[in-house]
Amino acid sequence: xxxxxxxxxxxxxxxxxxxxxxxxxxxxxxxxxxxxxxxxxxxxxxxxxxxxxxxxxxxxxxxxxxxxxxxxxxxxxxxxxxxxxxxxxxxxxxxxxxxxxxxxxxxxxxxxxxxxxxxxxxxxxxxxxxxxxxxxxxxxxxxxxxxxxxxxxxxxxxxxxxxxxxxxxxxxxxxxxxxxxxxxxxxxxxxxxxxxxxxxxxxxxxxxxxxxxxxxxxxxxxxxxxxxxxxxxxxxxxxxxxxxxxxxxxxxxxxxxxxxxxxxxxxxxxxxxxxxxxxxxxxxxxxxxxxxxxxxxxxxxxxxxxxxxxxxxxxxxxxxxxxxxxxxxxxxxxx
Numbered sequence: 135x136x137x138x139x140x141x142x143x144x145x146x147x148x149x150x151x152x153x154x155x156x157x158x159x160x161x162x163x164x165x166x167x168x169x170x171x172x173x174x175x176x177x178x179x180x181x182x183x184x185x186x187x188x189x190x191x192x193x194x195x196x197x198x199x200x201x202x203x204x205x206x207x208x209x210x211x212x213x214x215x216x217x218x219x220x221x222x223x224x225x226x227x228x229x230x231x232x233x234x235x236x237x238x239x240x241x242x243x244x245x246x247x248x249x250x251x252x253x254x255x256x257x258x259x260x261x262x263x264x265x266x267x268x269x270x271x272x273x274x275x276x277x278x279x280x281x282x283x284x285x286x287x288x289x290x291x292x293x294x295x296x297x298x299x300x301x302x303x304x305x306x307x308x309x310x311x312x313x314x315x316x317x318x319x320x321x322x323x324x325x326x327x328x329x330x331x332x333x334x335x336x337x338x339x340x341x342x343x344x345x346x347x348x349x350x351x352x353x354x355x356x357x358x359x360x361x362x363x364x365x366x367x368x369x370x371x372x373x374x375x376x377x378x379x380x381x382x383x384x385x386x387x388x389x390x391x392x393x394x395x396x397x398x399x400x401x402x403x404x405x406x407x408x409x410x411x412x413x414x415x416x417x418x419x420x421x422x423x424x425x426x427x428x429x430x431x432x433x434x435x436x437x438x439x440x441x442x443x444x445x446x447x448x449x450x451x452x453x454x455x456x457x458x459x460x461x462x463x464x465x466x467x468x469x
Contacts, residue, residue, distance in 0.1 A: 236273060323345075
């Protein structure tokens, strides 16, 4: 089924005009937070919006959300937190630096990168610092526990900030960008500068997994809730790798869903079902059901308005998205 023939959910989308490039989006229970390239955070709920100056006179480079806090890093060297009530405050500051690597976990901890240094602060405010071999490009907390994966040049590092044990190195030559844990913590996967993914099978043998063939860089990936599939951007379709077996995707071909004449820019798995939201560089958004590859159109293509951020709410009833040109929206699935 082609995008043009896909049944439509467009009437179930509420439009939001944020006024600036949307760099991150997150759900604070019933409120959507849109982090913007001009430093503002727009909060949207029940058809009303409120703008918060989280990073005055700066830009938001990265955002992360745990359902209670929307944490942002800016080119002002600040890590800020915005709440659903519109409150905002500085959590940390590194003068002269850009904060473009950031992670939060549900326990209240957060971590950010400043060049080669990674600073982690736990829920009690205890702060630890680790220096990695080169600039920290990506950060991700493990699904459970207080452990970080850090991507950098020539691999990744696994670190327990509150344990004295030596950090664990995962080596693979090249420049590693974003990083993600599988929901069961068996795998760590990074995107790379050379249009490929690399993964490590942590249990039982730290074996390598090479996923290549992309026409462009993969800068968005999303795990299915059960960890059996990893959806990725970087091609004119969502490339979805199988991770059900102990070996991960090695020796298996990925699935391709939502083939169109535009590159996929963002992917977001529904939290509870095998439904994938796929956003494209031309502004189109499709919902694709993996069981039969059926498609539903959420947003038609709008040239000059590529999809730059997407996130489901915890219940999987609403999908928020944002675009390069400041247009955004909230899809509410019909009951």
